[in-house]
Amino acid sequence: MRRRLFVAAAAVLVLGTGATYAPEYGSGGDHNETRHTYVGTDEIIANPDRGFYHHTETHARVDGTGYAPLDPVKLQEWRQNEQITQILRVFYLERFVGADLDKAYLDQVRADFRTARDNGVKVVVRFAYAQPKDAWPYQPPYGDAPKERVLRHIDQLAPVLRQNADVIAAVQAGFIGLWGEWYYTDHFVADPANPGEVTDADWAARREVVLALLDALPDSRMVQVRTMMMKQRIFNRPTGVEGALTSREAFSERNVARVGHHNDCFLASPDDFGTFLSDPITLDQEYLAQDSRYVPIGGETCTVNPPRSEWASASAEMARYHYSYLNSDYNRDVLGSWGANIDEAKRRLGYRISLRDGEFTDGVRPDRALDVELSLRNDGWASPYNERDVELILRSASRTYAVNLREDPRRWSAGRTVEVEAEICATIPPGRYDLLLNLPAAEHSLATPERNSDYAVRLANADVWEAATGYNDLHHTLTVSRNQPRTGDCDDARRPHRVD
Numbered sequence: 001m002r003r004r005l006f007v008a009a010a011a012v013l014v015l016g017t018g019a020t021y022a023p024e025y026g027s028g029g030d031h032n033e034t035r036h037t038y039v040g041t042d043e044i045i046a047n048p049d050r051g052f053y054h055h056t057e058t059h060a061r062v063d064g065t066g067y068a069p070l071d072p073v074k075l076q077e078w079r080q081n082e083q084i085t086q087i088l089r090v091f092y093l094e095r096f097v098g099a100d101l102d103k104a105y106l107d108q109v110r111a112d113f114r115t116a117r118d119n120g121v122k123v124v125v126r127f128a129y130a131q132p133k134d135a136w137p138y139q140p141p142y143g144d145a146p147k148e149r150v151l152r153h154i155d156q157l158a159p160v161l162r163q164n165a166d167v168i169a170a171v172q173a174g175f176i177g178l179w180g181e182w183y184y185t186d187h188f189v190a191d192p193a194n195p196g197e198v199t200d201a202d203w204a205a206r207r208e209v210v211l212a213l214l215d216a217l218p219d220s221r222m223v224q225v226r227t228m229m230m231k232q233r234i235f236n237r238p239t240g241v242e243g244a245l246t247s248r249e250a251f252s253e254r255n256v257a258r259v260g261h262h263n264d265c266f267l268a269s270p271d272d273f274g275t276f277l278s279d280p281i282t283l284d285q286e287y288l289a290q291d292s293r294y295v296p297i298g299g300e301t302c303t304v305n306p307p308r309s310e311w312a313s314a315s316a317e318m319a320r321y322h323y324s325y326l327n328s329d330y331n332r333d334v335l336g337s338w339g340a341n342i343d344e345a346k347r348r349l350g351y352r353i354s355l356r357d358g359e360f361t362d363g364v365r366p367d368r369a370l371d372v373e374l375s376l377r378n379d380g381w382a383s384p385y386n387e388r389d390v391e392l393i394l395r396s397a398s399r400t401y402a403v404n405l406r407e408d409p410r411r412w413s414a415g416r417t418v419e420v421e422a423e424i425c426a427t428i429p430p431g432r433y434d435l436l437l438n439l440p441a442a443e444h445s446l447a448t449p450e451r452n453s454d455y456a457v458r459l460a461n462a463d464v465w466e467a468a469t470g471y472n473d474l475h476h477t478l479t480v481s482r483n484q485p486r487t488g489d490c491d492d493a494r495r496p497h498r499v500d
Contacts, residue, residue, distance in 0.1 A: 032362050032485045033371075036475055038355040039462045044343060046083040048122050048441070048455050049169050049386050050350020052328035053298075054078055057090040058112075060105055064095070067105075070112045075119040083346065085454075086122040086169055086325060090180070093129050093153065097145045101156045109157075113164035117445075120454030124298070124325070126172040127157070128180030140192035142177065142184045147205045150175045151212050158216035165218050166443035169325075169386065170296050172224045172262055173210055181226050181264065182206070183274075196274075207234045211255065219253045220387055220442065222296055224262040228284045229277045231259050231291075239283040241290050250294035251387075251410050260295030260385070261288065265302035266326075267309040267317070267334065273302060285320075292322040293413065296385040300327030301334035309334045311341040315348075322382035322414060324350040347460075352380035353412065353439075354460040360435060360476045363484035364426045369493045370478065374420040374437070376412070379460070384409045386442070388457065390420070393436040393471055394428060394478065394496055401428055401496035402438065409439065409457070425490035426480050433478045436471040 059066030070089075078084040091109065093101070116123050130143030145153070153175070161168065174180030176188050177195070186192050188206055190199050198206075213223050225231050228239065235256045237243035249257050265273040271281055278284035288297070307313055314334075318326075326349060328335070335342060356377055361370035372392060390407040393400060405422050412418050439457035440447035446455035452470035459465070464472045 032487075033359060034362055034476060035357060035359045037357045038464065038475075040354050041460055041462045042347070043460070044083050044346045045352070045458050045460060046079060046085050047350070047457055048085050049296075049384060050324050050380070050382070051086065052082070052084055052346060052349065053086045053088050053124065053325050054084060055088050055090075055300075055327055055329045057092060059092040060095040062095050066092070066094075067108050069108065070115040072115050072119050075116065075121050079120055082328070084328065085120065086124060087116070088124045088126065088327070090126045090128060090174075092131070093127060093145075094143070096153065097129050097143065097149065101153055106156065106160055109160055110164065113160075113167055117164075117167045117451075120451070122167055122169040122455075124169050124172065125161075126174040126180050127153070128174050128178075130178050132178055132184075138178065138184050140184075141186050142192065144177055144185050144187060145175070146187040147208065150209055154209070154212045154216050161216055161221075162218055165221050166441065166445045168217075168221055170222050170224050170260065170298075171213060171217060173213060173226070173230075175209055175213075176206065179264075182230065183226075203233045206230070210234050210259065214255050214258055219258070222258045222260050222385065224260045224296060224298075226262060226264070227275050227277060228261065228287050228291075231256075231261070232287075235259070239278045239287045241286050244287045244290035245294045247294075251408070257294065261292065261297045263297065263299035266299050267314055268302035268305050270308075289320050289322075292382070294385075294410075296324050297321055297382075298323060298325035300329075301331045303331060304333050304337065306337070309337065311338045314338065315341070315344070318345070318349070319381045319414070324382045324385060348379065348381050350380050350382050351378050351384050351409070351412070351414075351457075352460050353378050353409070353457060355437075355464065355472070355474075356417065358474055358476065360474070361478065361487065363479040363481065364487050365482055365484050366426055366428075366430060366480060367490060368486065369423050369425055369488040369490050371487075372420075372422045372424060372435070374474075375417060376420065376459075377417040378412045378414055381414050383411065383413050384457075386410075389438075389440050389442055389447070391438040391440065392422065392424065393438050393499075394433040395436060396429075396431040396433050399429065399431075399498060400500040401433075402499045403494050403496045405494075423488070423493040425493035425495045427490075427495050428480060430481045431479075433480065435474040435476045435478060436466070436469075437474055438469075438471050440470065 058068045176182045177185035276284040356375040359373040364370040388409045390405040392403045441455040456470035459472045
């Protein structure tokens, strides 16, 4: 607050709302500020862009079969029964290896995104052409498409991706090789029988694919690649901390700041079956620990590999590498070995933001300034990686106003407590206003009254969440009237706008 306060009463009243409240007096003796302390919860919370996901895939086979649309009933079951808010959607394009995508197929993809949006789910997207046709060791031809065809398909998909970016959590680079994982490929390596030998020309072709995919997406969305080396080679960055993103580069519109990572053999071996490729391996580990502070990382476990795949090691690595999401379907033997700790993973994958305390003006005259201070903590393993607004809501019986607090939750790092301070001008009619905190999606399409509760952030506190609105109740009431104490002027204060 602009004035330092002292506690004038020793008693603390415990409200039935789950917040605690201690009256405090201003230095001039007026009783015009209140501090609230909020109670945390261990509840597993369904928040967007984080947590466990379910794997889904669909096919466009040569005979015209294979497209399985998203099932809205299944999406609702996952969200309601498992608190799962995202899926991986792999679109296999077998029929189009030698042809353009047709309108009917693009319409099917659009319909899947509509289904996701209508059911409160985000999508991690991947496009690919081929799965193994025989048992390992896999032999060429693998069945993926040449560079020119890939670039043409990305160009065709660009309008669909842009139109539906609101429900896209991230896009995995895909397209190249079996499963779209960039290894077993017919076209992006000099000798398909030796897929580990990638020439400079091959890297140049792969770079074109990533840059085309970044161009196909709005600047607000990120692409993920399968190994750290891929990002390093594409953007000519060294491994180790030296090559990783800096705080200054983070969340900019530069392409290097829009590429994250997915590890689909997490915990499987010392190098995760070729995911960590530096010599020594510690360089890639240090690189990922730093880079993942600012870009999304997720994936799946691959095989039981004790003790590394057991909980003590797994949880330490998910914290070190800032994991936002993990496959709940695979590998179930690995996940099963975590026992009851699986609930801790459900809580801490991605971000987990809670209120600690808040300090608020009690009463203000019209057109004068009021103060708000909030202390929040992120106890998750990562920060939010997609842009998100932070709004203070002022709601009376007849009107609702919002004030953008100009905060960037992507900067609310794992393990950090952040202080949010705002001076607000009471350019609102006299009355009593409940204060609430709203952390909506940046896209208007998801911040509407109909969708906000699905796509806004629910804080990890007891008795603050309003399921009907997606707001978090701060349990404070502001009085605006002409007989309130005189507060500061509004020269630098933010002004509310009506939202109802």
